[in-house]
Amino acid sequence: MEIYSVPEIAKDVFWVGAKDWNRRMFDALVPLPQGTSYNAYLVKGEEKTALIDTVNPGFEEEFKEKINLVSSLEKLDYLIMNHAEPDHASAICYIMDRAPGSVLVTTERGVKMASIYNDLPEGRIKVVANGDTIDLGGKTLRFIEAPWLHWPETMFTYLPEDKVLFPCDFFGAHTAQGVYDEDLEDLIPLAKRYYGEIMMPFGKMGTKALEKIKDLDIAVLAPSHGPIYKNPQRIIEPYAKWTAGETENKALIVYVSMWGSTKLMVRTIAETLLKEGVDVRVYDLEVADTGDVARELVDSRAIILGTPTVLAGMHPLALYGTYLVKALNPPAKYGVILGSFGWGGGALKQAGDILVPSKMEVVGTLQVKGKPREEDLKRVEEIGLELARKMKA
Numbered sequence: 001m002e003i004y005s006v007p008e009i010a011k012d013v014f015w016v017g018a019k020d021w022n023r024r025m026f027d028a029l030v031p032l033p034q035g036t037s038y039n040a041y042l043v044k045g046e047e048k049t050a051l052i053d054t055v056n057p058g059f060e061e062e063f064k065e066k067i068n069l070v071s072s073l074e075k076l077d078y079l080i081m082n083h084a085e086p087d088h089a090s091a092i093c094y095i096m097d098r099a100p101g102s103v104l105v106t107t108e109r110g111v112k113m114a115s116i117y118n119d120l121p122e123g124r125i126k127v128v129a130n131g132d133t134i135d136l137g138g139k140t141l142r143f144i145e146a147p148w149l150h151w152p153e154t155m156f157t158y159l160p161e162d163k164v165l166f167p168c169d170f171f172g173a174h175t176a177q178g179v180y181d182e183d184l185e186d187l188i189p190l191a192k193r194y195y196g197e198i199m200m201p202f203g204k205m206g207t208k209a210l211e212k213i214k215d216l217d218i219a220v221l222a223p224s225h226g227p228i229y230k231n232p233q234r235i236i237e238p239y240a241k242w243t244a245g246e247t248e249n250k251a252l253i254v255y256v257s258m259w260g261s262t263k264l265m266v267r268t269i270a271e272t273l274l275k276e277g278v279d280v281r282v283y284d285l286e287v288a289d290t291g292d293v294a295r296e297l298v299d300s301r302a303i304i305l306g307t308p309t310v311l312a313g314m315h316p317l318a319l320y321g322t323y324l325v326k327a328l329n330p331p332a333k334y335g336v337i338l339g340s341f342g343w344g345g346g347a348l349k350q351a352g353d354i355l356v357p358s359k360m361e362v363v364g365t366l367q368v369k370g371k372p373r374e375e376d377l378k379r380v381e382e383i384g385l386e387l388a389r390k391m392k393a
C-alpha cells in the first residue's frame with residue numbers, strides 16, 4: 001500500500017522529504033515544540049532527474065519509497081547537495097549506492113564538508129560554482145553560492161522554468177506541520193525562532209544572500225525545514241528586516257532568581273519600561289524555552305539580564321543564557337545587568353566581562369546585598385527610565 005504523500009509543489013517537482021513529528025530537541029540545544037521536517041525534492045526533467053538534498057538519519061527507507069512513488073531511485077542522475085549537515089546530507093551514500101549512475105553535485109566547499117561525514121564515492125562528484133547550471137531537459141538547475149547560512153558550504157538551487165528556489169536552511173522553520181505556508185497561521189513566529197537560533201549569528205551573510213536572489217522571479221520557495229512558501233514575500237520581507245538588524249522598541253528580560261531578590265529587581269524595571277511604552281518580554285531562565293528567547297532576540301532593542309551571585313559568579317543558568325545571547329549575536333543596542341548577592345558578590349563582574357566586549361551599550365548595572373530596599377528599587381527605576389529614553393531616541 002502506498003502510504004506516503006508526495007506533494008507536487010510545481011510541475012514534475014515533488015516533495016519527497018520526511019516529517020519528524022515527535023522530535024523535541026535539535027542540536028541538543030533547541031526545543032522543537034512542533035517537531036520538524038527534513039525537506040528533500042525530486043525534480044524530473046524530460047531527460048534527467050535530480051534529487052535536491054536528503055533526509056535525517058533514520059528516514060532513509062521512507063525516503064527511498066517516496067522517491068520510487070514518483071520516479072525510480074535506481075535511475076537517478078543527480079544528487080544536489082545544498083548543505084552538508086547530516087539532517088540533509090547523511091543519506092548521500094545510501095542514495096548513491098542505490099542509484100549507480102548518479103553524480104553528487106555541490107560546491108568545492110560542499111565536497112570538503114560532506115567528506116568530513118561521508119565516504120563520498122570517488123569519480124562521481126561534479127563541482128559547481130556560483131551561476132553554473134545543469135540541464136535536465138526542459139528544466140534547468142542554477143546554483144547560487146550562499147556561504148555561511150549557516151555552515152561554510154551552503155548554496156541555493158534555482159529552477160527558473162518553474163520559478164522555484166531551494167534555499168536549504170535559509171527561510172526554514174522547525175515544524176512538522178503543514179505542507180504550504182498558508183496551512184500555518186503561526187508560521188512566521190516559528191520561522192523567526194529558527195532565524196534567531198540558526199541564522200542570526202550570520203546576519204551579514206543573510207543580507208548578501210538576499211541581494212543575490214533579489215532579481216529572481218520566485219513563485220515557490222522550498223526550504224529544507226518547514227512548510228513550502230507559495231507566498232514567498234511572506235518570509236522574504238521579514239528576513240530583510242531581521243538580516244538588517246532592525247529592532248523594535250522592545251526589551252527582553254532574562255533572569256534567574258533563587259529567593260526572589262533579583263526577581264523583584266527585574267519586575268521593577270519591567271513595570272518601569274511598560275509605563276514608558278516599551279514592549280517588554282520576561283523569561284525566567286529556570287523554565288524558559290531557549291527557542292522563545294532566541295525569537296525575542298531577533299528584534300529586541302535592549303536586553304536586561306538578572307542574576308544572583310552563586311559561588312562568586314553568575315548563577316549557572318544565567319551564565320549559560322548570557323553565553324548563548326552573546327554567541328547568537330543579536331542586534332540589541334542596549335544592555336542592563338541586575339542582581340543580588342549575599343556577601344562578596346561576583347555575578348555582575350562576570351556578566352560584564354562577557355557582555356561588555358559586545359556592541360551593546362551597558363546603560364546601567366546594579367548589584368544589591370540581599371533583598372532590594374526602597375532606595376535600591378528607586379535606582380532600578382532610574383536605570384529603567386534612562387533605558388527607555390535611550391531606546392526611544
Ligand SMILES: Cc1cc2nc3c(=O)[nH]c(=O)nc-3n(C[C@H](O)[C@H](O)[C@H](O)COP(=O)(O)O)c2cc1C
Pocket residue numbers: 256257258259260261262263307308309310311312313340341342343344345346369370371
Ligand atoms: C548556592 C548558593 C551560593 C551562593 N553563593 C554566593 C557567593 O558566592 N557570594 C555571594 O555574595 N552570595 C552567594 N549566595 C547568596 C545569594 O547571592 C543571595 O542569597 C542573593 O540574595 C540571592 O538572590 P535571589 O533571591 O535573586 O536568588 C549564594 C546563595 C546560594 C543559594
